[in-house]
Amino acid sequence: MRPAPRRRREILDTAAEVFAAQGYDATTVRRIADAAGLLAGSLYYHFDSKESMLDEILRAFLDELWARYGAVLAARLGPRETLEALVTESFREIDRHRAAVAIYQKESRHLREQPRFGYLAGSQRRFEEAWLRTLERGVAAGDFRTDLDVRLTYRFVRDTVWVAASWYRPGGQHSPEEIARQYLSMVLEGIAPATRT
Amino acid sequence: MRPAPRRRREILDTAAEVFAAQGYDATTVRRIADAAGLLAGSLYYHFDSKESMLDEILRAFLDELWARYGAVLAARLGPRETLEALVTESFREIDRHRAAVAIYQKESRHLREQPRFGYLAGSQRRFEEAWLRTLERGVAAGDFRTDLDVRLTYRFVRDTVWVAASWYRPGGQHSPEEIARQYLSMVLEGIAPATRT
DNA sequence: CTCCTTCCCTAACAAGTGTTTGGTAGGTTA
DNA sequence: TAACCTACCAAACACTTGTTAGGGAAGGAG
Structure with missing residues (x-):
């Protein structure tokens, strides 16, 4: 079972907002990380790609x-x-x-x-x-x-x-x-x- | 006056089709050039940027x-x-x-x-x-x-x-x-x- | 023939892209 | 204390991006 996706869901919601506002392709993973309060590479602890999000x-x-x-x-x-x-x-x-x-x-x-x-x-x-x-x-x-x-x-x-x-x-x-x-x-x-x- | 924008308009129409189909950010200038039948760099003879198009x-x-x-x-x-x-x-x-x-x-x-x-x-x-x-x-x-x-x-x-x-x-x-x-x-x-x- | 213009190519550039790797602070468990 | 897990950072990776510079083929004008 997945441990406790508190933070994970938080990041995903943030990503959704940014995707919606700027468009998927125009959104960089660094922009998502910024909005979620972590660094770009750290996203890959929670997700295995931008596309997966x-x-x-x-x-x-x-x-x-x-x-x-x-x-x-x-x-x-x-x-x-x-x-x-x-x-x-x-x-x-x-x-x-x-x-x-x-x-x-x-x-x-x-x-x-x-x-x-x-x-x-x-x-x-x-x-x-x-x-x-x-x-x-x-x-x-x-x-x-x-x-x-x-x-x-x-x-x-x-x-x-x-x-x-x-x-x-x-x-x-x-x-x-x-x-x-x-x-x-x-x-x-x-x-x-x-x-x- | 502009010389005779035959080809120019042709390229612009092609670019519009590709932008519409794939989205602006997801479209590369190489993709436009491909569809228009020339190479990416050559676009810059007709236009001074992707954004200008x-x-x-x-x-x-x-x-x-x-x-x-x-x-x-x-x-x-x-x-x-x-x-x-x-x-x-x-x-x-x-x-x-x-x-x-x-x-x-x-x-x-x-x-x-x-x-x-x-x-x-x-x-x-x-x-x-x-x-x-x-x-x-x-x-x-x-x-x-x-x-x-x-x-x-x-x-x-x-x-x-x-x-x-x-x-x-x-x-x-x-x-x-x-x-x-x-x-x-x-x-x-x-x-x-x-x-x- | 030479000159000029039009239109394109080749080759490269710096900046930015998504992603990976190795490390580590802090809490929890034993 | 030691071992472990979670959640993150720092730094780099290979690749793609838009863009530029220099050159050249084709054709018309003189």
């Missing part, structure tokens, strides 16, 4: 995310309720793992081409499937409009949710639930006042 | 963007029509400058802290002001709902539009105008079928 950050984030998503999907709610729950969980995840989400958003596209980060592509496929199925179920059930391109809608919804990680600051004036509520209201009802069809 | 790419993009936005705003349309025009122009800009938009989206947040790229912050302020004013005018005129947080709505709209640069491929099955139409329909009317208030 990134890997661990992303894996922890995805693991937790899929635990929550899995619970939502297993509940077999109606399409509209599923969408609301997925969106809300996403904003909660941003609240908890802001740095990891920002890193994922910025780096996953080119990282997923490396074999080591192939699981990013896998996760994205599961993600897309869950969302597409929910939207299609909703269209079939009459919960959602039939004249919108489902795939386009999925992309818009997905992007808007996750990009929030770049401006969201925990402890601000909006709670994750409040942001989710406003977002869902916009996406479901639109920003124009209600009219007839 | 990035600068030139971003400036060209922002210049064109503001030319279009300026025309829209000068037309003094109603709030809803202004929003529709801004969104449509944004998707057209993605169609023309896909790489530059992707770079802007990925790098502008930390670039704007460097003095050389301070104009990015300025541009973002103008951008925010134009959008916020349009939304507020719309709320006042009854074009938009009054119960939504204008600032949150602005962020959602802004992000979704620009993030499209990461998945949009010119020559695909959707034209920029078609994407704009679908997006506007979603944002204005919502994805739920029309109901009473």
Whole structure:
């Protein structure tokens, strides 16, 4: 068993913040060490490479995310309720793992081409499937409009949710639930006042 | 006057593609040179630094963007029509400058802290002001709902539009105008079928 | 032919990169 | 006291980075 990763987690959180702020490649290990209060070489007592830190950050984030998503999907709610729950969980995840989400958003596209980060592509496929199925179920059930391109809608919804990680600051004036509520209201009802069809 | 920047523009376009695909910091000048069909040192005949290339790419993009936005705003349309025009122009800009938009989206947040790229912050302020004013005018005129947080709505709209640069491929099955139409329909009317208030 | 300009190559540079090695202060265990 | 483990430092390693200097091939102008 791992001894007691107090300090280890502390360093990893620091690394995540720096990665999120400056970008992975632009971040030097000396910069991370500085922020964590030790010297660059000492990082290698806790981790065996810079890449391992990134890997661990992303894996922890995805693991937790899929635990929550899995619970939502297993509940077999109606399409509209599923969408609301997925969106809300996403904003909660941003609240908890802001740095990891920002890193994922910025780096996953080119990282997923490396074999080591192939699981990013896998996760994205599961993600897309869950969302597409929910939207299609909703269209079939009459919960959602039939004249919108489902795939386009999925992309818009997905992007808007996750990009929030770049401006969201925990402890601000909006709670994750409040942001989710406003977002869902916009996406479901639109920003124009209600009219007839 | 500049002689005849045929080759120069070719190299700059190549650099933009590579920057967009791999990220600015992760891109080496040798990689750019490779893709453009010359050697690393030879780049410095056309440009005086890697940073200059990035600068030139971003400036060209922002210049064109503001030319279009300026025309829209000068037309003094109603709030809803202004929003529709801004969104449509944004998707057209993605169609023309896909790489530059992707770079802007990925790098502008930390670039704007460097003095050389301070104009990015300025541009973002103008951008925010134009959008916020349009939304507020719309709320006042009854074009938009009054119960939504204008600032949150602005962020959602802004992000979704620009993030499209990461998945949009010119020559695909959707034209920029078609994407704009679908997006506007979603944002204005919502994805739920029309109901009473 | 010579001169000049355009465009590129070869070869090297200093600075910075991630990483390794050997050592050590301080606490805990025996 | 002695042995051991944890968490770190100091110094160096090989390599890659952006960049520069000097030269040269190709082609048009005189």
